[in-house]
Amino acid sequence: ANGMPKQLNFGIIATESTTTLEDSFGPLVKEMEKSLGVPVKMFFASDYAGIIEGMRFKKVDIGWFGNKSAIQAVDRANGEVFAQTIKDSGERGYYSLLITNKDSGLNSLEDVLKCDGSKTFGNGDPNSTSGFAIPGYYVWALNNKTPEECFKRVVSSNHQGNAIAVATGKVDVATNNTETLYDRIPKTNPKMAGKIKEIWRSPLIPSDPMVWRKDLPEELKQKILYFFIQFGRFGSPEKVKKERDILANTSDGWGPFLASSDAQLLDVRQIEAFKKKLKAERNGDKEGIKKAEAELAQLKKTADIVGQGGY
Amino acid sequence: MDMVIDIEGLNKTFGKNQVLKNINLKIQTGEMVGLIGASGSGKSTLIRSIAGLETMDHTSKHIKIFSEPTQLGHRRTSSYRSLRKDVGIIFQQFNLVGRLSLLTNVLIGRLAHNPSWKGIFKLFPKAERIKALQALERVNMVDYAHQRSSTLSGGQQQRGAIARALTQEAKLILADEPIASLDPASSDRVMNLLCDINNQDGTTVVVSLHQFEVATTRCDRIIALRDGEIVYDGKACGISNADLIELYGVEEGICNLGAERPTPIMKAG
Amino acid sequence: MDMVIDIEGLNKTFGKNQVLKNINLKIQTGEMVGLIGASGSGKSTLIRSIAGLETMDHTSKHIKIFSEPTQLGHRRTSSYRSLRKDVGIIFQQFNLVGRLSLLTNVLIGRLAHNPSWKGIFKLFPKAERIKALQALERVNMVDYAHQRSSTLSGGQQQRGAIARALTQEAKLILADEPIASLDPASSDRVMNLLCDINNQDGTTVVVSLHQFEVATTRCDRIIALRDGEIVYDGKACGISNADLIELYGVEEGICNLGAERPTPIMKAG
Amino acid sequence: MDNPNLQLSPAVEKQLQPRWSKTVANTVSALVLAVLLGASYYPAEINNWPMLFTDAGNMMIFLKDFLHPDFTDLVMFIQKMLETIYMALWGTFLSVIAGVFFSLLSSNNVAPAWIVFPTRRLMDSARAINELVFAILFVAAVGLGPMAGVMALCVHNLGVISKLFSEAVESIDMRPVEGIRSSGGGYLHEIIYGVIPQVLPLWSSLTLYRFETLVRSATVLGIVGAGGIGFTFYESFRAFQYDRAATIIIVMVISVSLIDMLSSRLRKILI
Amino acid sequence: MDNPNLQLSPAVEKQLQPRWSKTVANTVSALVLAVLLGASYYPAEINNWPMLFTDAGNMMIFLKDFLHPDFTDLVMFIQKMLETIYMALWGTFLSVIAGVFFSLLSSNNVAPAWIVFPTRRLMDSARAINELVFAILFVAAVGLGPMAGVMALCVHNLGVISKLFSEAVESIDMRPVEGIRSSGGGYLHEIIYGVIPQVLPLWSSLTLYRFETLVRSATVLGIVGAGGIGFTFYESFRAFQYDRAATIIIVMVISVSLIDMLSSRLRKILI
């Protein structure tokens, strides 16, 4: 892979967006083509598995991922985080939530952690960072409990499913995140939004990373990085305004990208490693514990160098 | 006397091929009618039309069964369904249900005599099963009652179909070549049966036959079809050898036929 | 002289019902053999066994066609496939392909005479189509060449099946009740055809028949089956009336039969 | 015949005996089914059924959101539908070509048992292995996009088509095939003249049914980034844009109905 | 018969004329198909096919990961499989019960056209409307869990079963039905004695095929949180635990094969 590729393949994971993805990403990608001088082809996939394996086999060059899937892209598909998206409001991330129905009588995490076995819990998709991993770590692992022993029933769904279930009283507590609860649902279903309240909020989760294939030609990588960093920042106010408008209309509404690195994933990696350790402890798997501890130590060392969260 | 079959101006066309041409036919209660004609002359189509299984062309007038119209022009009337139980049919191709046992096939002839829900749940009273078995006995098939009908030999299937029509105890029986696949003894048995129900029960019988010696000896009245037209309708003894030559539409064959086998027509005449 | 059919110790059982019992049979080139027997006596099963469409019980010895074994005990041999093109069959139930035209059905009889790929792509040379049409003409069916065979009348289908077997130009023809659904003139035409190919081309013909007057006038040799056993095998003239009574297994029927129609056996005897 | 009970011949008496074997077999199968259903009653939570009525109001509320379809993007949806049809067309075409072959090899009345068994197992695997595995497999070779989707759909569809086609083959009337066999026709002739004409009407409806299923397919096309109407539906549905989702549903219902009507028409011509 | 060309009778001459109508119809349909496939060639990116060979190595690398199944959780997978079977059993059972009814109503040879048309359109909708809509619909009524999944599967399956069953009904031999009709049997008798015995073998295989599909189903059961083997597969697959995924695939292939063998066996009994 030393020559410039004839075409750049850009994999985009279709998250819960409000506009058509092609319309949303089209202008940004057009600018990218202009700047790079190579055609950029967008692929909108409903799941990251295809994009990551595509990247592994050099069929995908750049991808937009969530934190957790980015780990896979880095570890499995020889990817590298090079930029981070931020919200057009300037927020650098979002928060994982626990929600209940306004009339549920539950008001805080303590109420949930009573664990009287009378309530039902809507857990997130096991692959979701904010819906499953973050609460799994901060709510359950750190408090040494599991949802299964706390609740009468645990079901799992995506954020929307859980929101509906809470709003209609089909489950008592469920996981969610700030983006879904405060941006999407009020727009699409204000009535339902009014029935839901937040009872717990996680630490900041860094917003989504952009990943490229590490073995792209150096020259191309420089061009890509330059494009992402300057876009919406450099140049005349008119140009910046135009580019900011484009960004604001991309996905859920973005601001200019930040430079980032694999270090952005450290938080989530730590959570995952901690979960592994817990699981190993529960199973009495000594080797597993040792491995997880070693991984945690390694992560800690990296974090000491690059800073927690990679900033 | 009551009119069992009353057909006026029956035309039937398949594609471009007019198979029945302006058929007018009246048959009275208790008649035993033989239907003869060359292969392809329209015998089966006529029988199927009487039974309401083919609809006439719209140029046709009517078909009445027991004085009730079953088809007017192109349309079937509502009485067509209610009359069916009084019309028993022995099909040329038997039309048995292959995957059911012979006995069940014969019991189908009893469906109309029982409350409909009993048939739906396949509940047949013992008396009905006896009736069906006795019908099978009459055609010498009682030993095969529980064999699946698709595995029966040709003649056995034909006798099964006859048994089904007999158990139906219909007032009119339309039999389409009921002895085609039968050996002489079985044929005789079956023709005796048909004559019996005609004589004793007064059932009207229309039977299509290729063996015209059987037709002429067994039937009071012969109807001959040629290319979809009725070319003879009258007493059995009225048919001449010349009629027959015309009927089967052959010149060379018939001499041969006359020479090599006795011509029963002469005898009957 | 060559042996066309050579059967030793053929047994065939369906379920618990032994349908053929220790059949031993030798038929030589050029013979015209009539197979008679009551309905259910095993005629069709015998014909199907000779054709290799039924496998014998493992208690059986062998079936040889043209001196080559096609079945040894329970096993079909490999020569069974290669011999089939020389054995033409007219099935009791015609076995035409309903959705294909009559002509195509007849052309199927020519498949073995052409390179196999031509048949696969449905390419039949003009000469073949002419042959097929001429065969149809011989059974008086040429006008129906392009009609779908499922819409033909019973007798028309039967004649189609006969035309298919004729075009095959086989060395052995097995005909299972080939005239059951035919009117007298057509029957005669078909029997003439079979006699012709037997006399002129030396084709061996085995034909099962219910009309024993036809069997006795047309065939040199009669084989009579009763309940799966060969009860008579010899000249046509050798059958007595008593034989017949025994054959069809009836007491009452046969008198009736004797009285009401001429008994051709007497004449032949 | 008037009083049939009077004197029965021994032959009739014999056949009147009840036949247990069949009754017993039927009862046993009914019992097995009942036990299985009973055992699954609580695990499958069928005991919740009263809620279907008590909480039917919720369903109404949910459905009401679909009552106001938003037609602004109709043209785009139709275009997406056409995109999906392109892919489904190729997926179906390729799998039918192969399916004819494999279905004949997996029909007991056409192929010998030692071929049928392995072919059937192979086709079982084509169905049982999740389509996503095939999707990613082809992504590895041809990259993201429609081609990978077409190939994945094709392999899975091959498994289904072979199964359905071979069920059709196994239910044909064997007499015409015997007719061809005994006329000296070869194996392929038996198939072409005896089998295919009989199954053609059913095969063509089944093909159109599978085509319709592929047009509806979303998961595979989604994961390989090939888009299509199913994917667009997901997008809208997951974003709770039920008004748009309703429009897509209308487009899909119309397409499926058209395909079904085409299949009826085709059938009528072929029968 | 030696030189058939010598003198042909006029009747033979007449039938020798080529028949254009059929040839033309065949050519036209082949052309339409060719044009459709051609038009879809580039949109469906079939032109990428050489990559299937040049990059076949990638496929091998990908498949290699599946070569070392990890059996540690086998018991759990089998249990998940059973869970799915519970749900599929009820889903199939309910939809077959209703499907028999609707399929008869949508068969042209059994029901009048004015009933067939609306019933078919209704069943088309049951198939065309995405299963997720039904899933959420039933979540609204009975909450998350197996029951909502069973109901959603059932409604969708009803659409498919009705279609497949009615195709089977439309391909029966009508002569036995005529036999029953002319014996005075009522409409239901025609169905029970004439139609059902003919379609039973095909119906039972089709039912088992659909059962198998439901067992494999994942999307619906996933969204309603009902779990099952399909969902477990997704989890492993998306976590790139191909060793576990391979084990699940083995479990699924075996189950599907068993169901298929059961269907062959059943067929043999019923034929």
Ligand SMILES: Nc1ncnc2c1ncn2[C@@H]1O[C@H](COP(=O)(O)OP(=O)(O)OP(=O)(O)O)[C@@H](O)[C@H]1O
């Ligand atoms: N597949 C089968 N399964 C069970 N029994 C069968 C099967 N085929 C034939 N039989 C039985 O074998 C016996 C002989 O049948 P076969 O068809 O050979 O009689 P046939 O002499 O040709 O009679 P027909 O003159 O009525 O055609 C019959 O009693 C029939 O019921």
Ligand SMILES: Nc1ncnc2c1ncn2[C@@H]1O[C@H](COP(=O)(O)OP(=O)(O)OP(=O)(O)O)[C@@H](O)[C@H]1O
């Ligand atoms: N469904 C059909 N479509 C087209 N033509 C048909 C159809 N049914 C019958 N025919 C034609 O109608 C004519 C009369 O057929 P029919 O079956 O009434 O003859 P038939 O007198 O019963 O003959 P057979 O003695 O051979 O049974 C035949 O030429 C036949 O080809």
Ligand SMILES: [Mg+2]
């Ligand atoms: Mg007829």
Ligand SMILES: [Mg+2]
């Ligand atoms: Mg026979």
